[in-house]
Amino acid sequence: MTTQSDNTEVNKEFTEECTTMLAAVSDALYAIGGKWKLMIIIAMARGNNRFTELQRKVSGISARVLSSELKELELNGFIVKKVTSGYPVTIEYELLPYSHTLEELVGAMTRWGIQHRVKIKSER
Structure with missing residues (x-):
């Protein structure tokens, strides 16, 4: 007892x-967290490394928000900003190995999101 x-x-x-x-x-x-960070990382993992490519792929994100989110991702060690001197100057973003620690999380969120969408559609 x-x-x-x-x-x-x-x-x-x-x-x-x-x-x-x-x-x-x-x-x-x-x-x-937030609406954009994982979407940016997913877009970068698919080969979109330039600012304009990311803005096109992550639909709905403004240039100002994308810039802010990229800075935060850089501060947290997920990406690095690479500036190539020359004419014209090119800026690309690259995923760091630490970003691969999110693969399991992204996979789980993808599966859950698909399941949730099916559930919501079936209830309507």
């Missing part, structure tokens, strides 16, 4: 686990 002190200890463990989980999800959302 469980005593009151045992229940308190179980709740405390759950709270610590919950706190850890919340902190981890918060960190992930900080790094890749």
Whole structure:
């Protein structure tokens, strides 16, 4: 039989686990959250490395927002900005190896998104 002190200890463990989980999800959302970051990374993984290519592939994103998101992705170690001197100056963005740590997450989100779309359509 469980005593009151045992229940308190179980709740405390759950709270610590919950706190850890919340902190981890918060960190992930900080790094890749929002509407655009993962879409930019996916577009880059398909070979779109120039600003205008990315803006065309990620439909709906403004130049200002794309610029801001690229800076944040660079700060978080997912991409690097490469400037080639010469005429004309070319700017390309390249995925860093760290971005490949998102493959499992993107795959899971893709599967869930497809499943969710089917569910919503079937309920209408």
